[in-house]
Amino acid sequence: MPELPEVETYVRELAPELAGRQVLGARVNWSRTIATPDAEHFPGLIAGQRFVTFGRRGKYMLLGLASGMTLIVHLRMTGHLRVEAGDAVIDQHTHVVMPLDDGRLLLFQDSRKFGRIWLVPDAEVVLARLGPEPLEDSFTVDGFGLRLNGRSASIKTLLLDQSIVAGVGNIYADEALFRAGILPARAAGTLEAGEVAALHAAIRAVLEEGIAKAGSSLGKSGLQNYVRPGGELGGFQDEFKVFRRTGLPCPVCGTPVERIVLGQRSTHFCPVCQR
């Protein structure tokens, strides 16, 4: 699943491909992909726009345009944004086709159709609910602790809440909780100060390691939820300690990794190393 490290990799690797390129127009094959404006008006509004800046906020890709507008892309589960040759085959999963001024095509593909695209004058309107960026100074131990204080929901559930901290998804939540030695089912408000600090540090560590490995590529047999824009796989899936390792030995103590469901999400942990 594209989470913060995967989206960061996307932005870094797409930037050199798109910098200075102009979009000539768009064909929308699945209208719900376009969140803002509506799919009918999107082609006219994107035509003539030129990419100048590249950023990320949480799991949102921010493609800044010379007009001052921002093309925002959220890949959700299975979205892919890639630049391909002008004669590339447009398959049934390609929901938006944007020809570029160099003859290539910017494609948005998404088999699950959960991904969304916005073209807006003010990106903040779309991003308003997001909590702090975990790798920036605005994400502090104290602020994190305040957000968890008094909450009865499980810490795992709150790590997935993008208003608590932006960019953490199911993979990095489980891996961060393992590294911090905290059981995912713990009520968030019961974490002690030392545990909050350990989790804060673990979140940063797993995200940074994820970025260094260009993200996590996983998928059931062949179908990858995430591949880098150029088609290569990420490498962080080989570093998982607990995620999707149910029944396999904990790399620290050898106890079989357990799986439970929290907040309707698969959750993996070591019952001995995590307390």
Add this chain to the structure above:
DNA sequence: ATAAGGCCCTGACCGC
């Protein structure tokens, strides 16, 4: 305000 559950989607997988 918080917590819990449903919904959107489709490909992979499982059991019969």
Add this chain to the structure above:
DNA sequence: TGCGGTCAGGGCCTTA
């Protein structure tokens, strides 16, 4: 081999 049922899950929505 074919087929129906189940699972995966990010973010948003509704309900209590």
